[in-house]
Amino acid sequence: MYQSFxxxxxxxxxxxxxxxxxxxxxxxxxxxxxxEFVFPxxxxxxxxxxxxxxxxxxxxxxxxxxxxxxxALLPTEAIRFFHLxxxxxxxxxxxxxxxxxxxTLDMVYSAGxxxxxxxxxxxxxxxxxxxxxxxSTWKVADGMTGMLIRSELVRRWPNIVVRAxxxxxxxxxPVAVLRAKTLSKxxxxxxxxxxxxxxxxxxxxxxxxxxxxxxxSKGPKAYVLRRDTTGFNTGPDIQLNIxxxxxxxxxxxxxxxxxxxAREADDARMVAIQLMRPPYVQRFGNAIHxxxxxxxxxxxxxxxxxxxDPPPSRPMPGGRFMNVASLxxxxxxxxxxxxx
Amino acid sequence: MAEEKYRVFASLTPVILSGQTxxxxxxxxxxxxxxxxxxxxxxxxxxxxxxxxxxxxDDIAGVYPASGSTDSPxxxxxxxxxxxxxxxxxxxxPVDGTPWLALLVVTEADxxxxxxxxxxxxxxxxxxxxxxxxxxxxxxxxxPAAPVNNVLTHNEAGSRALVSAAAGVGGVTPIVADFTETGxxxxxxxxxxxxxxxxxxxxxxxxxxxxxxxxxxINTIAIPAATLKEILPVAQxxxxxxxxKEVVQDDGTDTYTAIVMSARLPYAGDPNANRPSTxxxxxxxxxxxxxxxxxxxxxxxxxxIVLHSWTFIPSKGxxxxxxxxxxxxxxxxxxxxxxxxxxxxxxxxGFSSLLDSSGFLLQPLDHAEAxxxxxxxxxxxxxxxxxxxxxxxxxSDPEEFAGAPAGTxxxxxHATAFELGKMLALADVGIREDLHNIHEVLNVPxxxxxxxxxxxxxxxxxxxxxxxxxxxxxxxxxxxxGMQNPWSMGTNQSMLGVQNIVGNGQVAGIPAQNVAAxxxxxxxxxxxxxxxxxxxxxxxxxxxxxxxxxxxxxAEFPELVNAGIARGI
Numbered sequence: 001m002y003q004s005f006x007x008x009x010x011x012x013x014x015x016x017x018x019x020x021x022x023x024x025x026x027x028x029x030x031x032x033x034x035x036e037f038v039f040p041x042x043x044x045x046x047x048x049x050x051x052x053x054x055x056x057x058x059x060x061x062x063x064x065x066x067x068x069x070x071x072a073l074l075p076t077e078a079i080r081f082f083h084l085x086x087x088x089x090x091x092x093x094x095x096x097x098x099x100x101x102x103x104t105l106d107m108v109y110s111a112g113x114x115x116x117x118x119x120x121x122x123x124x125x126x127x128x129x130x131x132x133x134x135x136s137t138w139k140v141a142d143g144m145t146g147m148l149i150r151s152e153l154v155r156r157w158p159n160i161v162v163r164a165x166x167x168x169x170x171x172x173x174p175v176a177v178l179r180a181k182t183l184s185k186x187x188x189x190x191x192x193x194x195x196x197x198x199x200x201x202x203x204x205x206x207x208x209x210x211x212x213x214x215x216x217s218k219g220p221k222a223y224v225l226r227r228d229t230t231g232f233n234t235g236p237d238i239q240l241n242i243x244x245x246x247x248x249x250x251x252x253x254x255x256x257x258x259x260x261x262a263r264e265a266d267d268a269r270m271v272a273i274q275l276m277r278p279p280y281v282q283r284f285g286n287a288i289h290x291x292x293x294x295x296x297x298x299x300x301x302x303x304x305x306x307x308x309d310p311p312p313s314r315p316m317p318g319g320r321f322m323n324v325a326s327l328x329x330x331x332x333x334x335x336x337x338x339x340x
Numbered sequence: 341m342a343e344e345k346y347r348v349f350a351s352l353t354p355v356i357l358s359g360q361t362x363x364x365x366x367x368x369x370x371x372x373x374x375x376x377x378x379x380x381x382x383x384x385x386x387x388x389x390x391x392x393x394x395x396x397x398d399d400i401a402g403v404y405p406a407s408g409s410t411d412s413p414x415x416x417x418x419x420x421x422x423x424x425x426x427x428x429x430x431x432x433x434p435v436d437g438t439p440w441l442a443l444l445v446v447t448e449a450d451x452x453x454x455x456x457x458x459x460x461x462x463x464x465x466x467x468x469x470x471x472x473x474x475x476x477x478x479x480x481x482x483x484p485a486a487p488v489n490n491v492l493t494h495n496e497a498g499s500r501a502l503v504s505a506a507a508g509v510g511g512v513t514p515i516v517a518d519f520t521e522t523g524x525x526x527x528x529x530x531x532x533x534x535x536x537x538x539x540x541x542x543x544x545x546x547x548x549x550x551x552x553x554x555x556x557x558i559n560t561i562a563i564p565a566a567t568l569k570e571i572l573p574v575a576q577x578x579x580x581x582x583x584x585k586e587v588v589q590d591d592g593t594d595t596y597t598a599i600v601m602s603a604r605l606p607y608a609g610d611p612n613a614n615r616p617s618t619x620x621x622x623x624x625x626x627x628x629x630x631x632x633x634x635x636x637x638x639x640x641x642x643x644x645i646v647l648h649s650w651t652f653i654p655s656k657g658x659x660x661x662x663x664x665x666x667x668x669x670x671x672x673x674x675x676x677x678x679x680x681x682x683x684x685x686x687x688x689x690g691f692s693s694l695l696d697s698s699g700f701l702l703q704p705l706d707h708a709e710a711x712x713x714x715x716x717x718x719x720x721x722x723x724x725x726x727x728x729x730x731x732x733x734x735x736s737d738p739e740e741f742a743g744a745p746a747g748t749x750x751x752x753x754h755a756t757a758f759e760l761g762k763m764l765a766l767a768d769v770g771i772r773e774d775l776h777n778i779h780e781v782l783n784v785p786x787x788x789x790x791x792x793x794x795x796x797x798x799x800x801x802x803x804x805x806x807x808x809x810x811x812x813x814x815x816x817x818x819x820x821x822g823m824q825n826p827w828s829m830g831t832n833q834s835m836l837g838v839q840n841i842v843g844n845g846q847v848a849g850i851p852a853q854n855v856a857a858x859x860x861x862x863x864x865x866x867x868x869x870x871x872x873x874x875x876x877x878x879x880x881x882x883x884x885x886x887x888x889x890x891x892x893x894x895a896e897f898p899e900l901v902n903a904g905i906a907r908g909i
Contacts, residue, residue, distance in 0.1 A: 049774035059718070061764055066756070067717050069705055072681065073694055077666060078673020080680075085699070086727040088718035091754040094733045095761025100775040114732045116780055143723060148678070152663050156411040156655065195723075203660040208346060208585055209404055210601050211416035222415075231346075245570040246605040248417065250580035267350035268583040272599070276346075277416060282664040284675060 043116045053117070054124050056092050058179040058191050059084070059146070067148075067189070074150045074187070079284075081199075084144040084191065090118065129176035129193035136176045138193040144178070147190040147199065155186040159204040164196035168285065172198065203279035210275035212240060212248060224253065224274045226260075231273060235260065238274060248275070349584040351429050351439070352598070358390030358430040359550045390430045392551050393558045393625070395647045399424055401597045403621070405606075407650035413659035414608040418445055418621045419601035420648065421585070428582040428598050431627045434575040439582040440627040441647070442572060443602040447617040448525065450567045525620045527559040527646040535560070535643055542643040545631045559649075561622060562641040569636040573603045578626070608656030616653050623648040679721040697722050712749045715756065733758055 055061060068074045097114060122140040129136040153160060164175035176193040183189050192199075212222040223237040238256040240249055250271045257270055356362045365383040391399060401421035405412030420443055422428070428439035533554035535543035539562060546552050573581060581603050587595045600623065608616040625645040626632070632642055658666070668674055679695030696702055699720035707713050733754065765771045894901045 043778060043780055045778040046774040048770055049778065052768070052771055052774075056761070056764070062718070062760070066760060067719055069715070069717055070694060070701065073679060075673035079667060079675040080673075080678040081676075082678035082719035082721065083723050085716075085718045085720050085724045087724065088716075088753060088757050090727070091733055091757035092761035092764075095758035095763075096765040096771070097775065098758065098762050099765040099772060113778070113780065117778075118729070118732075141727070146719070148719075150673070151667055153660070153667075156663070157660060201664065207402060207404065207421065208599070209416050210419060211413070212605070214415045242605065246607055247571060247573070247603050248605060250573070250603065251577055254580070265350070268580050269348045269350040271580040272348050272583040275417065275601075280659070280661040280664070282661070 043113070043120045045117075045120075050120075050124065053093055053096065053121055054128070056096070057089050057121055057125060059089075059189055060179070060181070062092070064183050064187065074148055076186075077151050078149075079151070080148045082146050082148065083195075084146055086140070086144070093117065093121070125178070125193070128178060132176040132178065133174045133193075135173060136193060138176060142194050145192045145195045147192075149188040149190070149201075150186055152186065153201070154182055154188045157204050158182050158188075160188065161200075161202035161204055162190050163200045163202065164192050165198040165200075166194070166196060168198060170198075170200075197285065199284040201282040201284075203281070209277045210272065211277045212242070212275065213237075214242070222248075226257075227273050227276075229270070229273065231276070345588040347586040347588060349586065351579070351582065352426045352584050352596075353429040354388075354426045356386075356388045357432065358388050358392065360388055362386045362388065391424075391427065391647065392431070392627070393556060393645055393647065395422070395427075395623070399427070400648065403650055405652040405654070407652065410653040411655045412606070412652060414606045414616075414654040414656065415659065417601045417603075417605060418443060418619075418652070419599055420621070420623055422598040422600065425584050425596040425598045428600055431625075433578060433626050434628070434630045434633060438575055438578045438626075439600070440625060441582065441600050442578060442624055442626055443581070443600045444563075444571055444622045444624055444644075445602045445604045445606060446525075446563065446567070446571070446620055446622065449617065450571070451525075451561075451563060525561075525618075525649070525651065527561045527622070527649060529557060529559050532556045532558060538562070539641060539643040541631060541635060545629065546645075549628045559646045560643045561624075561646050562643045565636040565639050565642050568632065568642055571604045572632070572636075575630070575633055577603075606652075606654035608654040616656060618651050618653050620649055620651045622646050677721045678719050693721070695721055709750070709752070712747055714749050714751050714753070716751075716753045718757070 052061075059067065074080055094114060097117070125140055126136075126138065129138045147162075149160075160180075162177050162180045163170075164177055165172040166175050167173065175196040177190060178193050179189065179191040181189060212224050214222045222240045222242045224240065225233050226235045226238050228234045238253055240252055242248065253271050253274050254266050257274075258266065363383045363385050366381050399422055401423045403420045404416070404418060424430075428441045431440040432438075433440040531554065532543065532546050532552060535546070536554075546556075546558075547554065581601050583599050585597050585599055587597075602621065606619050622644070623646065625647060627645075629644075635642055666672060677693075679693045679699065681693060694702060695716070699716040699722075700714050701716065704714060707715075765775065
């Protein structure tokens, strides 16, 4: 590609050099293949351009309609997991640099430049993964996956914490979350470095909180978990009667504790421990391994998985029940046009 | 991410309360020999001060729910975290041994006393709204209201205030609070003396508190005694709503904050009702306010000093866990692979889908292109085929499609991706500018090898500089300079490829067709080295230890002798 000055005409040089690159039309359009060349080069580029290109590889600035061309692909209150097509994203980057092309000679130069740029971006993504998860050994060749969430979850908790692991529990090797960003008020996109087998959605860290579990089906009844001084659940829930102005009867908590064990301290510490509400963690495990219908047998998976008919109520931790119909109605109201 | 561990304390009470004076007497005792110059000094009196009528932002570690938030579940208690861990116990509360701070949660309706006397003024619809207590599922009976006819009206400034429309207790207007149109409320800033006309009992009580005088400026809010009785814990229970949190980090650092939580839960209202009410959280002082617990049976209004306040709107959409759980139920979308649908005909791995396994839409989108055009997004339901790492598109592909046989599916996916990238770059003037400031850099090794020291057969004609003409530093500088300005490379240097003893350099390294020749040359050199004659035997001269003398050693090792002399040995 790079040669000393020559006595050949410019056209002859371009023709001879271009012939080495195997320019051809492939399934992805016009392609330039110069696999026989090895470039000991990297690219120096302005930080702004670098950030822009890395961002593109992470779906930043890609309009949502390009990602989800049909609204049915991401209905309301849905979570969708996907694989990211690296060739598609490479074409976007190629398109960016096509702006600077001015002619055939530039095209030849661009092919070499694009090779270096692609290598630089790949290295950058791998470095980013290591920066996020120091134990990451992920390589771009391992592939990227992601998750789209369209839900009230995003609207109300836009700083939702996403964590991913390569095993069945949190003790497994973490998978770097390269990007977790809201695209609109109720859509969140997440990009993983690799393919996790366990994904967690954590309620954003808001420090310690206090509260009760309210069972709407039982009127002014509420519950708190009975905990010992270390915070572990130790027995049946403590039932509380929430009166009209919704005042939590702290003395009832103390009396309930002392009724079981007179040694329990009559102080604010025990009340606080009973009222503590840690952030909730929703886990998604790779419980069902699907296979490609073209590449392997179809796994007979019940259609109910992933989406079910709603029961009237659903039992929740702490002995309470969730009124599904009521909550669906509320969420629908919140997402209705004009509401925010 | 570091995990946090909490430790909770019931209280942290200072040895000396704020506003009190302590006497400190110093003495010293000497346990060794020596004169005692000063046996003891006079007692020193120290007045301990602390926040009393207001707190600063620095005193606040955080509040929950966040100020202005609209999405906090209504089964969580509002609270404020204070950086001063002893603050709630630094003053005497309504009775001995209780904290002096309490967090009240009120809505506008809580401050409304409904007595249908006199004309209803503008804004009275808000006055007619039931207090939050009455709107909850099991309303407690409210005590008789104070004999004050209060309705809501608009004042000239556009904000609203509760005023008495008719003569109440003494025919005066209580100092309540300012409301905005959204229901947010701000306590009134007044001098304590101003309370004399509107709330004489509170005025008198405040003047008994050390540190407060008629001229002390306070933020205050008047709350109907009946409401206060419902939402303020009895004095003996105030302690349950204050505690100290110690956060223990993995790195061993500890952080203490005092927590004051409300006894009252917010109320998001009826699910079928409109927007929930704006709630105001008020951190109030109960320092020496034993009067409250006797006065609240008598009705009327009770003014409280407000140290801090913020507003929020609770949500009736369930908490985080509930919303997570809801996703799985129809008609919601469920948790599925991209492209799959919760119901319908099966297309992809047992699920109904809008996409085939490659991500193409089974039902093509409407388009204006002629022929059979297909398209897919970069999101695929199954792993994509291997990436063509060394294939590049330098223009989009429609012109390649021009000659395609009729009926051939034309995949416009990558063409649109290419055009999208082009449009994104064109749309950003900064990116367009940056595209002119990009250049390639040779991966110059950090440590050069002395090229001339390498056997000629092992030297490779690749990028680099002939070391026989330049020093290592010069070579590196030459390459750096050349990359910055490739048209001004030095004499005997091509633009990027470099000559050495073996031949012309190639910036791309050893061309594939030359690898075998290079390898053969290297093998030849290594074989020659392996068959070279052995090195001569040890030629050091042995020393006869029996015949050695100082003079002979000095003659044999003059450097050692000179070094010893130089050091004075």
